[in-house]
Amino acid sequence: MVDARHGRGGGAGPAGRARAAWTRAAGVAGGGQCPSEGGAAVVTSIARQTERQLGGPRSVLVRQQRDHQELDRLVHAIDAAEGDERLDLLTDLARLVFPHAFAEESVLWPAIRRVLPEGEQLTLQIEQEHQEINELWSELEQTTPGDGRHEELWPRIVELLREDVRDEEDELLPRLQEKLGRRGLVQLGLSWEVVRRIAPTRPHPVVARRPPGNVAAALPMTVLDRSRDLLDRTARTRDGRVAQLAGGLSRAAAGVAGRLEHVPPLTEGEDPSTHSGRSDRT
Numbered sequence: 001m002v003d004a005r006h007g008r009g010g011g012a013g014p015a016g017r018a019r020a021a022w023t024r025a026a027g028v029a030g031g032g033q034c035p036s037e038g039g040a041a042v043v044t045s046i047a048r049q050t051e052r053q054l055g056g057p058r059s060v061l062v063r064q065q066r067d068h069q070e071l072d073r074l075v076h077a078i079d080a081a082e083g084d085e086r087l088d089l090l091t092d093l094a095r096l097v098f099p100h101a102f103a104e105e106s107v108l109w110p111a112i113r114r115v116l117p118e119g120e121q122l123t124l125q126i127e128q129e130h131q132e133i134n135e136l137w138s139e140l141e142q143t144t145p146g147d148g149r150h151e152e153l154w155p156r157i158v159e160l161l162r163e164d165v166r167d168e169e170d171e172l173l174p175r176l177q178e179k180l181g182r183r184g185l186v187q188l189g190l191s192w193e194v195v196r197r198i199a200p201t202r203p204h205p206v207v208a209r210r211p212p213g214n215v216a217a218a219l220p221m222t223v224l225d226r227s228r229d230l231l232d233r234t235a236r237t238r239d240g241r242v243a244q245l246a247g248g249l250s251r252a253a254a255g256v257a258g259r260l261e262h263v264p265p266l267t268e269g270e271d272p273s274t275h276s277g278r279s280d281r282t
Helices: 014-021 060-080 083-115 119-140 148-179 182-197 213-237 240-260
Strands: 033-035 041-043
Touching: 041 148, 060 083, 060 148, 060 182, 083 119, 083 148, 083 182, 083 213, 119 148, 148 182, 213 240
Parallel strands: none
Antiparallel strands: 033 041
16 A cells, blocks of 8 residues: 555545645755745655654644554554454544544634635645545445445545645645744644544534534534444444444434534535535435
8 A cells, every 4th residue: 555645646636636736845854945946945745854844743743744644554454454343443543534634624724724825725625625535434434344335435535535645744734834933833733732632533524614613513523423432332342232222322323413413503614615415415
């Protein structure tokens, strides 16, 4: 498998199509910008910078990079796993991916829109990728490892996750690095980490990708998601009535979350391009 942080796929998504408009460095010793032969500024992917260049261990750039590395490890592990082990690893990946993305959409992308003239378009491209991942993962949850639809969905999800990592590490985050000093990166990193630790852990395609909708969704969805994570794991590791009860409670919580997603405050603030067709089917 190609490393999610460095592999170069076809870039089929919206951000991939826009990638040709930007110049990136092939590898530069220092962080931020450096001059190219024509005198234009060239940005350096955060994947090619040291922790010190990225602002230290508490910088939002280092925190992002750590999560991307863990994502890559989990994808490799999932590909090698089967049955309940695969389901447990998928839960671990969801608990990494969705809080990470929620913190980006709630804290990081608004900051980028404030400091970058092109921030609106750049973050919208990432939000479109996030939306597709939410849609596909919601469908993946209805499958079981080994069935045909599961095997169709998983490679596409991995492709989108890799594209998302590339767009963030090669384009979006280096441009943020150009605008913020070390102190700003650390402050943003602390805010991002706080939100990430209390964020929803499941896909919610109907919830807006931007404030105020995603902020309004945070508390109720987090409680429901993290309860479902525990109940699902209990159902897979216990027998008899305990497993049945845990599974039933998890399905009930999923039903509550599905209905709650459609409450109007939770859908407000989104760009039309990230609107889920699921919200039109209620």
